[in-house]
Amino acid sequence: MAEKKPAILDWEEFQSVKNNQQGLMLKAKALAPWLIDIASANADALITIVLKPKFKDRKVEKNSHLLVQIDFILICIHWCDRVLSWHFEEDLRFVFFDALIVEIEHMLCKKVWDKKEKVAVRRDFERMLNSFQQEYANYNMVSEPLRDYILWRFGFRVLEHLRMKEDVNCAIHVRGPVLFAFEQLNFAGLLGLQKPAETCINCSASLVQSAKFCNQCGQKVTAAN
Incomplete structure (x- = not known):
């Protein structure tokens, strides 16, 4: 794992x-x-702080907690891939994406000593990633902002892992930790995309120069921005 985590990279x-x-x-x-x-x-914070009052005396199963952590990793990967698709040609997009997945799989396998288990971890992660990418790719960025669609669906997905009812208020709470993770990762900063003084009217994040969408919330940039 990385060293002490700054507020924003x-x-x-x-x-x-x-x-x-x-x-x-x-x-x-x-x-x-x-x-x-x-x-x-951020997945841990969601479970132990934001949603904790909803659990009452019920403990969150270890496997359920792990599935939420993995889903947070998957949605961050998915978000990075979307940013790549907005700013880069397909060949460079996949150079970054493929290298990222290889490194993440390598890190996830570090805690596993048995070779067969390593293969299983890698296979399972690739299966979950492919399934996630396919499910969330069926979404038109131009017509539906990220926080109004993907994060809404993602919220109910997390509740399902935690065996919670489809509570609208709980699903809404999932958005905050996800958006904060995007902000902390500062993917636009890593890619060296220039940020002007203008901010997104939807989430107040700085807008990337010439971007069609906000890198933080996915809102389409309009003349009003």
């Missing part, structure tokens, strides 16, 4: 690294431990 050390094949692979390798750490930490 600044990626200063990568400001001079170009977004070519070699540079993107370096950035992907650097992002992987932080993505796992930040996604897992």
Whole structure:
């Protein structure tokens, strides 16, 4: 796992690294431990702080907790892939994405000593990632903002893992930790995308220059921005 976690990653050390094949692979390798750490930490915060009152005396099963952590990792990967698709050609997009997945799988397998178990962990993660990507790719970014669709569906997905009823208020609470994870990762900063003074009218995040969508909430950038 990564070292002590800052509020928001600044990626200063990568400001001079170009977004070519070699540079993107370096950035992907650097992002992987932080993505796992930040996604897992926000999943933990959701369960132990935000949703804890809803559990009453019921304990969250270890496997359910793990599934929520994995889902937070998956949605962060999915979000990074969306940002890549907005700003890069397909070949460079997949250079970064593939390198990121390889590194994440490597880190997830570190705690497993048996070779057969390592293969199983990698296979299961790839299966879950492919399923997640397919499910959440069926979504039109232009017509439906991220927080009004993907995060809504994701919220109910998390509640299902925790064996909670489809409570609208609980589903809404899932959004905050997910958006905070996106903010902490500062993926636009890692890619070296320039940020102007303008901010998103939907979530107040700084907008990337010439971007069609906000990197934090997915809101389409309009003339009003």
